[in-house]
Every structure is written in C-alpha cells, then in structure tokens.
Amino acid sequence: QKEVEQNSGPLSVPEGAIASLNCTYSDRVSQSFFWYRQYSGKSPELIMSIYSNGDKEDGRFTAQLNKASQYVSLLIRDSQPSDSATYLCAVIIQDSSYKLIFGSGTRLLVRP
Amino acid sequence: DAGVTQSPTHLIKTRGQQVTLRCSPKSGHDTVSWYQQALGQGPQFIFQYYEEEERQRGNFPDRFSGHQFPNYSSELNVNALLLGDSALYLCASSPGQGSYGYTFGSGTRLTVV
Numbered sequence: 001q002k003e004v005e006q007n008s009g010p011l012s013v014p015e016g017a018i019a020s021l022n023c024t025y026s027d028r029v030s031q032s033f034f035w036y037r038q039y040s041g042k043s044p045e046l047i048m049s050i051y052s053n054g055d056k057e058d059g060r061f062t063a064q065l066n067k068a069s070q071y072v073s074l075l076i077r078d079s080q081p082s083d084s085a086t087y088l089c090a091v092i093i094q095d096s097s098y099k100l101i102f103g104s105g106t107r108l109l110v111r112p
Numbered sequence: 113d114a115g116v117t118q119s120p121t122h123l124i125k126t127r128g129q130q131v132t133l134r135c136s137p138k139s140g141h142d143t144v145s146w147y148q149q150a151l152g153q154g155p156q157f158i159f160q161y162y163e164e165e166e167r168q169r170g171n172f173p174d175r176f177s178g179h180q181f182p183n184y185s186s187e188l189n190v191n192a193l194l195l196g197d198s199a200l201y202l203c204a205s206s207p208g209q210g211s212y213g214y215t216f217g218s219g220t221r222l223t224v225v
Contacts, residue, residue, distance in 0.1 A: 006154075043202055043216040044155065088154055099145060099168050100204070100214050102154035 002026070006089050006103035014111050019076040021106050023089030026070070030094030033065060033072045038086045038105065048074060079110045116141075116205050116217035124223045133220045134186040137205030139165050141215065144186040146178060147202040149219075155202055161186050190222075198224045 003026045013019045025033075032051050036044035049061040050056045050072065062075040076083055088102040117136040125131050137144050143162045147155035157170035161180035180186045184205075192199055203217045 006156075008152075036161050041200075041221075045216075046214070098171075099157055099160055101157060102147075104154040 002052060002103075003093065003101050004089055004091055004103035006106050008104055008106060010107040010109050012109045012111060013079050015081060016111075017079050018106055019079045019083065019106065019110070021074040021076075021087050021089075022071060023073065023091075023103055024031075024071045025091050029068065030091040030092045030098075032091075032094075033063070034090040034100070035061075035063060035072075035074045036088040036090060036102075037083075038088055040086075044102075046087055049070075076108075081110045081112050084108055084110045116203055116215050116218050118201075118203050118217035119218060121218065122221045122223075124225060127159050127193055127195060127224055129193050130189065130191045131193060133190075133203075133222070134204030135186045135188070135205075135217060137184050137186070137203075138215045141205035142184045143206045143208060144180060144184065145204045145206070145214070146186070146188045147204065148172070148197075149200040149202060150196075151199075154158060158188070184208045193224045195224050198222060 002071045005024045034047040037047050038044045048063040050065045053067050056063045060077045086105040086107050088105045090100050093099050094102050115138050119134045138210050145160040146158040149155040158172050159169045164180045175191045177189045200219045200221050202219045204214045206214045
C-alpha cells in the first residue's frame with residue numbers, strides 16, 4: 001500500500017461550483033498534512049496545512065482531516081478557471097528525517 | 113529574501129552521461145531535500161541532506177548521489193543517465209530537520225535523449 005493515495009482525475013467542475021479533492025494515507029505517516037497546488041511545468045505551491053482533526057478554512061479553501069478514517073480532503077468553493085491545476089496531497093513521514101511524501105496528485109479542471 | 117534557487121532550469125543530456133544539478137536553499141534554511149517528478153506523477157523523494165550528511169534516502173539507485181556544502185547549498189548527481197531519468201527535479205529546503213516549513217525551488221527539467 002502506498003503511503004499517500006489520490007485519485008488521478010481529472011475532476012471537472014463548472015465555474016462557481018465546489019471542488020472536492022480527497023486523499024487517504026497509511027498508518028506510517030505522522031499527523032501533519034499538506035495540500036500543494038501545481039500548475040503545469042511549475043513547482044508545487046503550498047496552499048493549506050492541517051494538523052488536527054476537523055476543518056481548517058482559509059479563504060475559498062477548506063481542509064478537512066479525519067484521522068479515524070485516515071483521510072484528508074480539500075474543498076475549493078466558488079471554483080475559478082484559474083484553480084485548474086494538479087493538487088498534491090503530502091504528509092510528513094515521522095521518522096528521523098521528517099521527510100515530506102507526496103501522493104500522485106489529482107488534476108482539477110474548472111470549466112468556464 | 114531569496115527563496116530556493118535551482119540551476120540550471122533546463123538540461124538535455126545523452127544516455128550514459130552524468131549530470132549535476134544545484135540548489136541554494138532559502139535564507140535561514142539548513143536542510144535540503146531532493147525530489148524527482150516524472151510527467152503525470154507526484155514528486156518522489158530521492159534524499160535529504162542535513163549537516164552535510166545524507167539523512168534519509170528514498171527508493172533510488174546508487175546512480176543518484178548528492179552533497180551538501182557548509183553554506184547549506186546542495187548538489188544532486190546522476191551517473192549513467194537512462195531515458196527514464198527524464199523528469200523535473202525539485203529541491204526543497206526547510207529550517208531544520210524536524211521542521212514542516214518546506215519551500216520548493218522552480219526545478220530543473222532534465223531531458224535524456
């Protein structure tokens with residue numbers, strides 16, 4: 001089993017809709033989770049981090065963490081065409097190095 | 113305040129050659145991690161350097177090696193290049209080995225022909 005798993009998509013939503021992106025993780029990982037946005041050919045950009053069970057909101061973005069079910073999600077409200085990108089779920093592996101491990105990413109397309 | 117700087121931005125090499133990629137971490141950061149991102153995939157962890165030593169390594173062959181200098185900058189070396197080594201190579205720095213504050217560089221696009 002991979003440490004971090006995501007549906008590759010693409011997830012297609014109309015402009016103005018809510019986009020919901022999901023990620024599951026294995027037992028090995030720590031309790032620190034991140035969502036990165038990556039435009040084609042560019043480097044990942046951190047958009048959200050979450051460490052505790054529940055919801056964390058930042059503007060149009062809400063991260064949700066459910067440790068019992070081992071999943072973390074990202075909601076994007078009022079989706080815009082500029083939100084079209086690949087969204088990478090990442091977790092910190094809590095061993096001696098705290099290395100950051102990524103899922104394969106979900107491609108989001110927001111239709112005008 | 114400069115972020116993470118990687119060089120070169122693009123590189124074309126021939127199969128069997130060797131390549132060196134460079135990374136200067138963000139000011140105040142002393143830990144450097146390297147990732148390989150193939151097209152359509154998430155970044156794969158190669159290794160992490162802290163205090164000039166390789167601290168952790170991902171599932172990559174010995175052809176991949178690295179170095180960290182006293183000023184915290186780092187190099188990634190790949191020997192005997194294969195076509196499958198074509199990818200975006202990302203460097204990320206963080207302020208301490210146990211920190212969660214990773215900052216990524218813009219990456220080096222390596223094409224092996």
